[in-house]
Amino acid sequence: MKTHLLLALALTAPVALLARADSGTSVAGATAEQATTSKLVYGLLSNSRYAYRPVALDDALSADILKRYLESLDGSKMFFTAQDIAGFDQYKTTLDDDIKSGDAVPAQAIFALYKQRVDQRAAYARSLLKQDIFHFDGNDRWYYDREKSPWATSQELDTLWKQSVMNDWLRLKLAGQQPDQIRKTLDKRYVNLAKSAADLNGEDAFQSFLNAYTNAIDPHTDYFNPRTAERFNQQMSLSLEGIGAVLQKQDDVVVVREIVPGGPAALSKRLQPGDRIVAVGQGGSGPMEDVVGWRIDDVVDKIKGAKGTQVRLDVIPVQAGLDSKPNLLTLTRARIRLEEQAAKSKVIDLPAANGEPARRIGVVELPAFYQDFEGRRDQNGDYASATRDVAKLLAGFKAQNVDGVVIDLRNNGGGSLDEAVNLTGLFIDKGPVVQVRESSGRVSIDGDDNAGVAWDGPLAVLVNRGSASASEIFAGAIKDYGRGLIIGENTFGKGTVQNMVDLDRWPANDGSQYGQVKLTIAQFFLPGGSSTQNKGVAPDIAFPVTVDASEFGESTYDNALPWTRIQAASHVRYGNFTAILPQLEQRHEARVAHDPEFQWWAEDVAQFRAEQDKKYISLNEAERRTERDRDDAKRKQREAERKQLGLAADPLAADDADDGLQAGERDVAKDAAREKQAENRPDPLLRESAAILGDAMGLLVASKQLTAQVLPESHSPLHWAGAE
Known part of the structure; x- marks a missing residue:
């Protein structure tokens, strides 16, 4: 995110x-x-x-x-x-x-x-x-x-x-x-x-x-003042009412970092990254307030507002000096959908190799389990929902004839419990998804009641240590059902349920004076009865650990709940991949041993962890220059190898050295563009996850005996590339 x-x-x-x-x-x-x-x-x-x-x-x-x-x-x-x-x-x-x-x-x-x-x-x-x-x-x-x-x-x-x-x-x-x-x-x-x-x-x-x-x-109970609560709800709903611009504070001035496509700012074609906002006025004639030196959230409150209303901005263009005469820009606010944080898709083409045919793997990148709660309550059918968006992407995959799907939940910290349940329902044909135990000990079961699936083909879920909460519900349920492979790192280990409690409800207050509490109200358990609390969800095929469990995750909190389990809920076991895991692991190790990008990533992880373990930085210039020269030489060598091997270039390779600056000290427009470029960097973990899923498909297609063992015909409605 x-x-x-x-x-x-x-x-x-x-x-x-x-x-x-x-x-x-x-x-x-x-x-x-x-x-x-x-x-x-x-x-x-x-x-x-x-x-x-x-x-x-x-x-x-x-x-x-x-x-x-x-x-x-x-x-x-x-x-x-x-x-x-x-x-x-x-x-x-x-x-x-x-x-x-x-x-x-x-x-x-x-x-x-x-x-x-x-x-x-x-x-x-x-x-x-x-x-x-x-x-x-x-x-x-x-x-x-x-x-x-x-x-x-x-x-x-x-x-x-x-x-x-x-x-x-x-x-x-x-x-x-x-x-x-x-x-x-x-x-x-x-x-x-x-x-x-x-x-x-x-x-x-x-x-x-x-x-x-x-x-x-407990670690996940938080108080939000009214302003922070509003911001949290915007993140969950992926929408707000305003002009559609990402703002950043630089020195004493608020600067435009990005323009949201389709928003009022973008449609005006008069605001661009790097422009400075120095004054704000309300409506067509309200007084202009000088906002230089203001807190950025105070400026934000002046700029955003109800859709259909107008706001006027005094803007100094990016190419002009700060003492230049500003341009007056009038915009009509609108409801903005934050598409950058919504589910996205791509397709990875696996070439034919080792007797295996070429395959196409669809990837769903899901940064959060978002839902527009207010929009859903309005019942107008137009609201942001992770499940609804993913269902559309899966339909698109079918039209593109993809062979398998990887759900990428790396660094997805969770979100709506309902969305985790509903998303799981896209891949299973009815059944429990999560068991919720309240403080009284009462256990309720929340599951998928809708017959049928949106995707019945091969499935893998990619996770890392940053995959938490709702991500763990989804990945854990997929694992308990034997519905797909779990690939990556052990997840965060957050196994508790929070609810937003509006404090204005008790004084029967009409406004937003007291804020909200994100309150831990229950603990969740997977269909098989295990909690994800502290332990998380373990992958079937593990990648090198990027961060140690002693440094990041639920286990680092001194007052976190312990792991426990309850009785399993009755559910179908579609498959059991245990029989093919050794072969998948062997193929994975053999492949990544000759995958330069995967090896570079593993080397960088090892170097990062070694440096973190030192807990200090040398102040000797010669030593630091040696380290810098080593890193520069490594980048150049890798780019030369990329070119020689015909690999896609790293768009940030030439701009990856430490510039010594903090975020607010860089050119805002260039920094935002660099962030966009980072989205196109080679991703060997995602590509390898697709390859592992392809391996599983190949093994099952080649052996009816394995198919019967991994995907019992009596239980599985799934179609693993002809292995049904």
Whole structure:
């Protein structure tokens, strides 16, 4: 999924800056809305009628909330000092009472001190740029991974920041920048760090604090303030009402990053990537408001609005100087479908080889299990749905006479449980898909009640560690039914169900004042009775692990539910691929041993993991240049081999070196174009998944005995390329 959200918050500061207070020595308490919200969230999480695993809000949980709040503010431990942390001990046993009473003063006090520390560190980093310290001939290292390190003293932080600034300088130097240019780039970077912090306010602090509480209950319970809740719902529905432009903050100005095809901005042909928006007016005659220096989400709120209404923008073209006279652009807002995040398809042609015929494999790339809940409630038939979109793609595959289908769920973090169930129903002929156990112990079964399938041919599901939740329901059900092969890595391991609870329902509020809670309400189990919790779904054919389970996944959460199982639900077992897995593995290993792109990918994964394991970066220029030269030589050699072997060129190969810049420092239009190009990079994992599916088809076509063993005729309505 893209890192840039359509007309949404895209701050360039570190994640640690997701909570800040206004400047000044006084510390504000909670607003009336925040006090009510705090009490509502407490009532929700402490009630077993709602929460799957309610936890008493007492002194023990208070200490945990404090720990999580500090980590959410300063997870890198680069701002707070050990002395600051000791001073916060006074709140260890009082935050529970503050949440119950709606008192935000302690949370805001911590927040205010954090503001001071960020300002101080940004100023210290800028001061270092004026010193003669940038010599890189020693053995210094920057130990950047401080998650498990103790909180540092002020003097220790000075050393850490000096190392961090030196690393920033060295990266730019290796990228070819001269000292004056480096100093200018980094000074602006640290100024923007402080500005980004100043942009954030008490509402951000409140949301971060409440999330420290919700995450102390379980890893997937979250509080969304009204603005964040709206953004979440937009992502789920793949739609919003606005002008159809992806915006990004760069320095003090909001810049157009991308134009959404078919939206008002695209149809006007007067807005393009790189253009700067400096003022916004409502309707045909409302006053123009200067938005230079505003938070990006505040600018977004001014630009988006109900379809059919007008918005006026003062725009400085990308090629003009920032002090140029802006152009006035009037647009009529419309409902925008976020097609970039919807299901997509492609076809991979497998050439004839080793006596096997050529085959065509259809691929469905599904980035999320999305559904427009509001559109579905309207019952007008026009709403975004992952299942509906995939069904259309499958119909297209039939028209193209593809032989098999791969569902690509890599980095699909989940979404709608209904969509996971309905999508599974496209491939099975009735039956249970997921078992849901509530806090009371009651188990209900959700499944496919519609006879028939949308695709009855060969099927594989490609997953990785980033495949979670609804992705695991789908992949796990396909595996339990023996409906298809699971290929890739072990999945994330999230086996809990969340529901969005609107806090405005209890005060019977007509507006959106209190936000929503994404609340864990149940645990899900596969048809066979196993939970995916912690363990995830294991692949039938495994690819090299890109990230260790100790670094990413459900098992990394200290308060995650344990794995367990319940009684299996009665379901058909269409097939059992165990008998052919050794042959598939053998063919896979033989093929990738001679597949240069797969081997390059495996080498890069091994190198990445080795570098991550070091937990430090050398500050020796000669050593870093050697590493850079090695990587440059490797890229050039690979491109030469691609050309020699007749392989498709990597569109980013010539532009893959570290430029030392952060996202907000690059040319916005070029960066967006580069992101688009990345979608066309060679994908050896997807191609190999298609080849593995082709192998399975070949084995079953060649042997009736294997077919009878893998796909029992009495149970299988499926057609594996003539192996029915």
